[in-house]
Amino acid sequence: MTTIEVPSQQTDTATVASMIRERAGNDPVQVAMREKRLGIWQEITWEEYWESIEMVAHGLMALGVEPGDRVAIHSQNRPEWITADAACAAIRATCMGLYPTNPSAEVQYLLHNSGSKVLIAEDQEQVDKALAVKDALPELERIVYIEPRGVDVYDDPMLMSWDELLQLGRSHLATDPAALTQRMSDAQADDIAYLIYTSGTTGPPKGAMLTVGNVAFAAGLLRSNDGFVDPAPGPDDQLISFLPLCHVYEKGFGHWLNAAVGTVTNFGESLDTLTTDMREIQPTIFGAVPRIWEKMHAAVLVRMASASRLKKLNYGYWMRTAEKLGRQLVASGGVWSRGMRVRYALGNLFLFRALKERLGLGKCRHGITAAAPIAPEVVEFFMGIGVPIFEAYGMTESSAIGTTNRPGRVKLGTVGEAYSNIELRLDDESGEIVMRHPAVFAGYWRNPEATADTIDSDGWLHTGDVAEWVDGSHVKIVDRIKDIIITAGGKNISPSEIENALKVSPFIGEAIVIGDRRKFLSALIGIDFDVVSEWAQRKQLAHTTYRDLSEKPEVRELIQKAVTQANEAFASAEQIKKFVLLNKELDHEQGELTATQKVKRSVIEEKFAAEIEGMYR
Amino acid sequence: MRVKLLGEALQHAGGKGEGTLVEVDDIHLSFAGVKAIDGVSFTVSNRELFAIIGPNGAGKTSIFNCLSGVYHPQVGAIRFLGKDILGTKPNKIAALGMARTFQNIELFPNLTVLDNLMLGRHLFLDYGPLAAMAWFGRTRRREIENREVVEAIIQFLELEPFRKSYVAMLPYGVQKRIELGRALAMEPKLLLLDEPAAGMNNEETEDMARAILDIKRELGIGMILVEHDMRVVMDLADTVLAIDFGKPIALGPPDQIQQNPDVIRAYLGQEHAVVEVHPGEDQ
Numbered sequence: 001m002t003t004i005e006v007p008s009q010q011t012d013t014a015t016v017a018s019m020i021r022e023r024a025g026n027d028p029v030q031v032a033m034r035e036k037r038l039g040i041w042q043e044i045t046w047e048e049y050w051e052s053i054e055m056v057a058h059g060l061m062a063l064g065v066e067p068g069d070r071v072a073i074h075s076q077n078r079p080e081w082i083t084a085d086a087a088c089a090a091i092r093a094t095c096m097g098l099y100p101t102n103p104s105a106e107v108q109y110l111l112h113n114s115g116s117k118v119l120i121a122e123d124q125e126q127v128d129k130a131l132a133v134k135d136a137l138p139e140l141e142r143i144v145y146i147e148p149r150g151v152d153v154y155d156d157p158m159l160m161s162w163d164e165l166l167q168l169g170r171s172h173l174a175t176d177p178a179a180l181t182q183r184m185s186d187a188q189a190d191d192i193a194y195l196i197y198t199s200g201t202t203g204p205p206k207g208a209m210l211t212v213g214n215v216a217f218a219a220g221l222l223r224s225n226d227g228f229v230d231p232a233p234g235p236d237d238q239l240i241s242f243l244p245l246c247h248v249y250e251k252g253f254g255h256w257l258n259a260a261v262g263t264v265t266n267f268g269e270s271l272d273t274l275t276t277d278m279r280e281i282q283p284t285i286f287g288a289v290p291r292i293w294e295k296m297h298a299a300v301l302v303r304m305a306s307a308s309r310l311k312k313l314n315y316g317y318w319m320r321t322a323e324k325l326g327r328q329l330v331a332s333g334g335v336w337s338r339g340m341r342v343r344y345a346l347g348n349l350f351l352f353r354a355l356k357e358r359l360g361l362g363k364c365r366h367g368i369t370a371a372a373p374i375a376p377e378v379v380e381f382f383m384g385i386g387v388p389i390f391e392a393y394g395m396t397e398s399s400a401i402g403t404t405n406r407p408g409r410v411k412l413g414t415v416g417e418a419y420s421n422i423e424l425r426l427d428d429e430s431g432e433i434v435m436r437h438p439a440v441f442a443g444y445w446r447n448p449e450a451t452a453d454t455i456d457s458d459g460w461l462h463t464g465d466v467a468e469w470v471d472g473s474h475v476k477i478v479d480r481i482k483d484i485i486i487t488a489g490g491k492n493i494s495p496s497e498i499e500n501a502l503k504v505s506p507f508i509g510e511a512i513v514i515g516d517r518r519k520f521l522s523a524l525i526g527i528d529f530d531v532v533s534e535w536a537q538r539k540q541l542a543h544t545t546y547r548d549l550s551e552k553p554e555v556r557e558l559i560q561k562a563v564t565q566a567n568e569a570f571a572s573a574e575q576i577k578k579f580v581l582l583n584k585e586l587d588h589e590q591g592e593l594t595a596t597q598k599v600k601r602s603v604i605e606e607k608f609a610a611e612i613e614g615m616y617r
Numbered sequence: 618m619r620v621k622l623l624g625e626a627l628q629h630a631g632g633k634g635e636g637t638l639v640e641v642d643d644i645h646l647s648f649a650g651v652k653a654i655d656g657v658s659f660t661v662s663n664r665e666l667f668a669i670i671g672p673n674g675a676g677k678t679s680i681f682n683c684l685s686g687v688y689h690p691q692v693g694a695i696r697f698l699g700k701d702i703l704g705t706k707p708n709k710i711a712a713l714g715m716a717r718t719f720q721n722i723e724l725f726p727n728l729t730v731l732d733n734l735m736l737g738r739h740l741f742l743d744y745g746p747l748a749a750m751a752w753f754g755r756t757r758r759r760e761i762e763n764r765e766v767v768e769a770i771i772q773f774l775e776l777e778p779f780r781k782s783y784v785a786m787l788p789y790g791v792q793k794r795i796e797l798g799r800a801l802a803m804e805p806k807l808l809l810l811d812e813p814a815a816g817m818n819n820e821e822t823e824d825m826a827r828a829i830l831d832i833k834r835e836l837g838i839g840m841i842l843v844e845h846d847m848r849v850v851m852d853l854a855d856t857v858l859a860i861d862f863g864k865p866i867a868l869g870p871p872d873q874i875q876q877n878p879d880v881i882r883a884y885l886g887q888e889h890a891v892v893e894v895h896p897g898e899d900q
Contacts, residue, residue, distance in 0.1 A: 038768035149831060272778035
């Protein structure tokens, strides 16, 4: 074991890299992360983690990466991702991440816009995307690939393997051992640590610049007692990293939190194995987007529909108990009475514990839902079976810092309260959320106009989200300013609230409410193929593709029922009067969804214009 | 263990150098007077991707069955790794290093993916049933070694989400991948692929094509491919043999085969082909 020397002239500017170096010095053999490889969870200690960061950092320096240069990473979540990310922090380079699903044209845009010098690409697929557009990328000098399969035979002087990069780092370390320490101690709070491209439901993505200071503030908040988790997270906490690491949400949980407080980040085999990986890891803190929570919820409903009678009875009984508990908990803000505890204990014995363990949430002490609005029913479901889940709010431009519900002070349907050491208010006129704190970003990369539109002269960040206060303390998001529908009758309607009510039905995967300047509201609805397909099989309804299934009259009837049910909660003007079933699944590559699976309204409305007009004819 | 390329896990698979793998010498096979194969000859070397094409019923699968020992041609010779294998039983031929996949998937539907793949390792098990009941010593070592190989295959074919799933529950495209995986688990010198892309959608076909190329490059296994999807054949194969009614009609690299008038005739019908190949001449 080598001892890690922490230089005495340590600066006050903590970067992700310096936090990891410190951890590697203090707890060298503690587990920093795990990765499932060939079916076995392999552990990586802090010392090993730091050593690879050193090698990559030296390797990047040997490639000529100077402070402020951009390094792009295009990969699924894996240890090399955060290693490269931390190495960038160590050498004061700016790290930029791409979504694994970004097609070649977007890769070109992002690499060109950021002016990246080095690209770290996971495998042949991502290397091919970059090579196809490399002629349009004059600033790109190197492509480092992590997986050699298929790439090792390419003959392109730009290419270099991950192992070669480490090797290069090793020799650079031997010739210039002080280079890294020097760079690290030169770090400044206003160094641009990241370019995080916002998904942009309109227009091309913009690169939000997050500084070292932003990250330090955000990481500090997460570790403090004022943070979201109580007690504060630490090395006993297990997290699973599956949301894209180029997004600020996963960076916060999978990377910054790991570096700041030593929570263990676990990398599963793929997104498709999440259920198995969750069952094996049983994370204690689980941050996800509503889509994941909704899918888990739907999976339970579907499994139960085809279970034996006895199981169904048991499930039905205890779920009714859970529902009541959930509602009581929501009403009490998460405070338990004695009666509730007794009922929960019994439910745990007969159903909840087994159910939670199957979902991989058996040890989950804090679940988070953020990034998009969630249906209250889903929150109630998880609360009821004993998974505490808290809705939070933040955005790339605020380094994910904003508001959160806290244990004991939950208000359903709100995104909670602002952190105590930040300034957050609602604009008097528009109701827009504006905030000011040290984690507010430095502006958009090479785009002063957009920056000026977002941060005003007093340093307030204009979020573009309209909200209202609940009981003076909690924030309830109404919608994105530009998404709000004004009907022909002049009524302001928030489409996302109605869309979420529709998506409560497990059969509905996607819903887009239409009605701006129209006489009534209508909706484009996409079925959840897996769930509806399972339902159709039980009804012995033969079907082939998504389209075929969507066009069945029986399916239409099924969705009609769900729509009618959802309508009950709304006033007449807010009810869906007509709907069309989409005949294809929306996807990112065809521009219908953003990389974070948010619907691009304008694209959809254009693509399905004929269907929409049909409803208003 | 961190496997980067398949060759690190499958050390017995494939051949070294450019030697001849299999020689088929003028074989004739008939069933009660119906000629299924009529004088077919070819050779396949290490690292070669050899494709057999032809219309339905041309005798492609029959050639596979002769190679793997299911059928015994009445006339001719087949040499595999220099050994005459005519009349040898299928299991013996498999043990020599020939593995195959089937046109209609032949897996154990009520076993998991993992078990199906582990079954592909039966040639590498050297303990008896009694030893298998006790989990120690050689048994334990072998099981772990074999599981490591199987895990490398799972990773290679991206079967991770299905490890513990029953084969019967899985989509067709996935089952095709498992079949290929099981054949690979045998660490063959020669791999026979019977319509690996049949019934697959575009994306699945591309994945399969990529897997076949990776196998060729990383393991150097010789492969004989029967496939209807002409794009797959023309993109992948080094050499193509076209047959019709059991008779060889052309043999050569893909670009030559595509131009060959006899092949076009067999596929598109005579008149059509003549018009296409020599416009004006026949009118």
